[in-house]
Amino acid sequence: MATLKVPSQLPSPTEDSEQLRKAFQGWGTNEGLIISILAHRNGAQRKLIREAYAATYGEDLLKDLDKELSSDFERAVLLWTLDPAERDAFLANEATKKMTSNNWVILEIATTRSSIDLFKAKQAYQGRFKRSLEEDVAYHTTGDVRKLLVPLVSTFRYEGDEVNMTLAKSEAKLLHKKIAEKAYNDDDLIRILATRSKAQLGATLNQYNKEFGNAINKDLKTDPKDEYLKLLRVAIKCLTYPEKYFSKVLRLAINKMGTDEWDLTRVVTTRAEFNLQQISEEYQRRNSIPLDCAIANDTSGDYKSFLLALAGHDH
Numbered sequence: 001m002a003t004l005k006v007p008s009q010l011p012s013p014t015e016d017s018e019q020l021r022k023a024f025q026g027w028g029t030n031e032g033l034i035i036s037i038l039a040h041r042n043g044a045q046r047k048l049i050r051e052a053y054a055a056t057y058g059e060d061l062l063k064d065l066d067k068e069l070s071s072d073f074e075r076a077v078l079l080w081t082l083d084p085a086e087r088d089a090f091l092a093n094e095a096t097k098k099m100t101s102n103n104w105v106i107l108e109i110a111t112t113r114s115s116i117d118l119f120k121a122k123q124a125y126q127g128r129f130k131r132s133l134e135e136d137v138a139y140h141t142t143g144d145v146r147k148l149l150v151p152l153v154s155t156f157r158y159e160g161d162e163v164n165m166t167l168a169k170s171e172a173k174l175l176h177k178k179i180a181e182k183a184y185n186d187d188d189l190i191r192i193l194a195t196r197s198k199a200q201l202g203a204t205l206n207q208y209n210k211e212f213g214n215a216i217n218k219d220l221k222t223d224p225k226d227e228y229l230k231l232l233r234v235a236i237k238c239l240t241y242p243e244k245y246f247s248k249v250l251r252l253a254i255n256k257m258g259t260d261e262w263d264l265t266r267v268v269t270t271r272a273e274f275n276l277q278q279i280s281e282e283y284q285r286r287n288s289i290p291l292d293c294a295i296a297n298d299t300s301g302d303y304k305s306f307l308l309a310l311a312g313h314d315h
Helices: 013-024 031-038 043-057 061-068 071-081 084-095 103-112 115-129 133-140 143-154 165-180 187-195 198-212 227-240 242-255 261-271 276-287 291-298 301-310
Strands: none
Touching: 013 031, 013 043, 013 061, 031 043, 031 071, 031 301, 043 061, 043 071, 061 071, 071 084, 071 261, 071 301, 084 103, 084 115, 084 133, 084 261, 103 115, 103 143, 103 227, 103 242, 115 133, 133 143, 143 187, 143 227, 165 187, 165 198, 187 198, 187 227, 198 227, 227 242, 242 261, 242 276, 242 291, 261 276, 261 291, 261 301, 276 291, 291 301
């Protein structure tokens, strides 16, 4: 469920683009006007606004936003204005760069998106960067991390609910055997995580828990500092319970000594049209404070107003 609130009576994309142009003119930018428009349009609508803006003014709306805005507010608005596939492509590419390298972001995109959304992100990646996401991930990672991430970004999972219980039982046994042998980078273990549908994986892990009396992630905690094992545990959480994963990312982003705006911005902008409502519910259940209150307490100014609007809580 999305948190995004789109008005029932919408201006035309041309009217929206005229209003945005107005927000950039005169003394100082009208940030409130930008928020009132962009934070209340879905991906398809934002795309039409960008097209209308380019047609009317011969300029790229993203470039003008970039010129007019600054700091965390700018990053949030720019990420949001991209359509979801472009945004994932941009974030994934950023995560393969030396200065902004982040295996967690690649893992998050590979495991929490639907098959079709991951496929579209990879198409957008090739269109924009003239290379495949798989080759960049392979080039920028090594060892077991590469062995896990490349198949995860390469996959196209079955999305249905059908589950084969015989398979779930045999693969639960196989996973338990590999983990007992500490063969954490075993080909079969990675194959199961990288190719099975989320429903099938859920059934396998429930079977694992039932038969061996432990959640699989508990058995993978043998070395909490090992990066590969951490990624393995996060992959399992993302594939089976993404709301729990995202609510933890938000808690860590908000509860740091200083806010981790990159993580906060990424989760809110990428999930507002998808499952931010469930993430918010999970957040409140685990932290006894509504997510919008936590965001409001930890951010300020236009950045705060924009994130709250995306989370469905305008002032």
